[in-house]
Amino acid sequence: MNPETLLLRQIHPSFVQLGRPTSQAFRPTPKDESLLSVDDGSKIQPRASWERFTSATDSRSAGVMAVTCAECEEQELPVTADGTPYPEHCSIDFSDLTESLVKKKAKVLVGHAVRRDWLFREIQQV
Amino acid sequence: MEQEFLKPKLKGERFQGATVPLELLKDFAALQEMLVEVAKWEFRKNHPNRVRIPRNFAEGVDLRLTSLDEGCAILTISLVFASLFPTSSNLTHFEQARTDIVEAIASAEQGVKPRLPPSLLNYFDRFGRGLRAGESISFEREGGYATLTPDTRNQLMRYAQVEEWTEEDSLRVRISEVDKRHNSFEMELNDGTKLRGGLSDLYQDAILEALGNYKKGRNEYVLIQGIVRKDRENRLKSFESVEHVTPLDSLDIALRLEELAKLSDGWLNGAGRAPAKERLDWLANAFDLFFDSDMPLPYLYPTAEGGIQAEWGQNDWAVSLEIDLEGQWGEYQALNLKDNACTELKLPLGDRTGWNQLNEELRRLDMQKVEEQPSES
Numbered sequence: 001m002n003p004e005t006l007l008l009r010q011i012h013p014s015f016v017q018l019g020r021p022t023s024q025a026f027r028p029t030p031k032d033e034s035l036l037s038v039d040d041g042s043k044i045q046p047r048a049s050w051e052r053f054t055s056a057t058d059s060r061s062a063g064v065m066a067v068t069c070a071e072c073e074e075q076e077l078p079v080t081a082d083g084t085p086y087p088e089h090c091s092i093d094f095s096d097l098t099e100s101l102v103k104k105k106a107k108v109l110v111g112h113a114v115r116r117d118w119l120f121r122e123i124q125q126v
Numbered sequence: 127m128e129q130e131f132l133k134p135k136l137k138g139e140r141f142q143g144a145t146v147p148l149e150l151l152k153d154f155a156a157l158q159e160m161l162v163e164v165a166k167w168e169f170r171k172n173h174p175n176r177v178r179i180p181r182n183f184a185e186g187v188d189l190r191l192t193s194l195d196e197g198c199a200i201l202t203i204s205l206v207f208a209s210l211f212p213t214s215s216n217l218t219h220f221e222q223a224r225t226d227i228v229e230a231i232a233s234a235e236q237g238v239k240p241r242l243p244p245s246l247l248n249y250f251d252r253f254g255r256g257l258r259a260g261e262s263i264s265f266e267r268e269g270g271y272a273t274l275t276p277d278t279r280n281q282l283m284r285y286a287q288v289e290e291w292t293e294e295d296s297l298r299v300r301i302s303e304v305d306k307r308h309n310s311f312e313m314e315l316n317d318g319t320k321l322r323g324g325l326s327d328l329y330q331d332a333i334l335e336a337l338g339n340y341k342k343g344r345n346e347y348v349l350i351q352g353i354v355r356k357d358r359e360n361r362l363k364s365f366e367s368v369e370h371v372t373p374l375d376s377l378d379i380a381l382r383l384e385e386l387a388k389l390s391d392g393w394l395n396g397a398g399r400a401p402a403k404e405r406l407d408w409l410a411n412a413f414d415l416f417f418d419s420d421m422p423l424p425y426l427y428p429t430a431e432g433g434i435q436a437e438w439g440q441n442d443w444a445v446s447l448e449i450d451l452e453g454q455w456g457e458y459q460a461l462n463l464k465d466n467a468c469t470e471l472k473l474p475l476g477d478r479t480g481w482n483q484l485n486e487e488l489r490r491l492d493m494q495k496v497e498e499q500p501s502e503s
């Protein structure tokens with residue numbers, strides 16, 4: 001991965017209102033144990049990433065947005081290409097940050113993603 | 127002759143500063159009708175051999191609002207007689223009727239069947255209909271107060287044994303059909319329920335515009351306010367009379383919260399607690415009462431923990447308010463995306479205090495926009 005590599009993030013439909021995503025979409029939820037799941041955009045296209053994600057039971061996504069490795073680095077958020085549970089899988093690490101910092105960094109990341117706009121969107125309006 | 131008769135005490139946000147909305151006076155007009163009928167009922171009970179009520183029984187007797195006390199909304203309602211010396215027995219019946227009505231409310235509060243017959247309890251269909259959630263009307267009685275709330279009124283309507291009753295309501299709907307020939311239209315609620323309403327020149331344009339949006343597939347809603355008819359299971363049956371039709375903002379709070387109320391546990395890809403319906407009702411009501419209508423409406427999202435996150439994009443600021451619905455607290459964070467300046471506050475949202483702080487903070491960010499704009503000179 002290089003600094004411009006896109007890190008693809010699935011956005012849950014309830015995390016979208018009138019096409020606008022919440023900053024929560026760019027921060028780990030309690031079950032994620034501080035690691036935000038993304039896909040390596042140099043290895044998989046947004047549509048294919050969405051199709052794989054939504055083919056699993058109980059997995060819903062309104063579409064795909066992205067931040068770059070450089071944008072994560074700017075926020076001092078390490079990105080690991082962990083390849084688990086599938087080869088393109090990466091994690092953005094929010095470990096050891098206060099709740100306040102997690103929220104701030106998520107706000108900055110979603111700002112970058114919104115400027116980049118949706119890379120893939122489910123046909124149904126959200 | 128004029129005699130102080132009732133001093134109902136109104137509680138609720140709408141009655142702050144000793145004010146009473148004019149629309150609630152309809153309820154007191156219904157109380158007057160009820161009082162006359164209960165007084166007649168008392169007369170019949172006390173004169174079992176009389177077939178008819180005296181012809182002039184209620185003639186020249188009137189209830190009037192004579193004062194509104196400063197400080198809080200306590201109405202003084204006086205019984206006014208056209209003659210200087212009212213028939214003393216009539217006065218007794220009216221006084222007994224007043225006690226009967228107050229005691230009926232007290233019984234319903236305690237879950238006890240009132241002694242008034244169902245036909246008279248039916249007047250609570252109109253008296254108390256204008257009360258909103260969190261509002262009440264209290265009447266002094268021996269040893270305390272009897273308090274009429276929307277819940278007590280529902281209980282009274284059950285004792286009235288009616289199949290259906292009416293309520294003032296505001297519904298967020300889309301207009302799916304207009305039948306000009308029969309002067310009616312069909313509205314569709316968020317949950318798919320369809321109701322019919324009568325079409326009037328007063329709001330026909332708004333209805334036709336909403337129909338146009340519906341046909342174009344736009345997800346735009348209007349707010350319809352008026353009187354609805356409900357059955358004993360509290361299900362909507364029809365729209366009795368439409369009073370106002372207002373196009374809704376696409377970020378309308380109550381509409382969005384209605385949508386989020388449909389979530390169930392596990393909504394977030396197997397995880398995620400669903401927000402509780404009654405807590406969302408509280409939040410919708412609190413926004414309605416306390417959020418400054420001059421400020422932009424927020425985007426609203428569920429949180430994994432069963433709360434709600436409100437977000438605003440104010441110039442260079444990204445603002446979030448994470449709302450704990452159980453504790454009625456909000457964690458406010460405003461981050462300036464250019465210079466990283468940040469304000470964080472914990473806001474108590476159970477009353478006006480925290481909402482005032484929120485309004486003030488948002489206004490401060492809004493003012494920055496004005497200050498930062500270059501002058502035109």
